[in-house]
Amino acid sequence: MTAGADLDERFRRIVFVTAKPSEASLDPAERTVRLYQRFLDENSWSHPGGLIARAFLDGSPFEGDELYYVAPEGREFAARCRRPDPRRKTPNTCITDFRLGGLDVEMRFSAALLAEWASLEAGARGLIEAARR
DSSP: OOHHHHHHHHHHTOEEEEEEEOOSSOOGGGHIIIIIGGGBOSOOEEETTTEEEEEBOTTSTTTTEEEEEOTTTSSSOEEEEEOOOTTOOSOOEEEEEEEETTEEEEEEEEGGGGGGHHHHHHHHHHHHHHHHO
């Protein structure tokens, strides 16, 4: 295995979790319906892990991203990910947010982990709950 391949493999297993006090802004569970919906292409496709995927429209504030979410409206889980681009040297990452007991929690992770969304979120929730004790 080359050094670059080893670095790629290690990145695929890293999950960044950030927690901060909840803001009065839009609850992350409502973001798909109330914010993203108007910027999404009407075409969708299924993704492993039971997710629905839709691209953001060109010219939108989220151009170049795709949204992966649990149907019907992404309240259970939604992640915004960069569209794969072989010309780009940076890894393909995703961002998801959720609210937990007065905290807004953000996770950044490799798009290769999307199918494991339920385990990722459960792990982050467990980590936050353990830290609060």
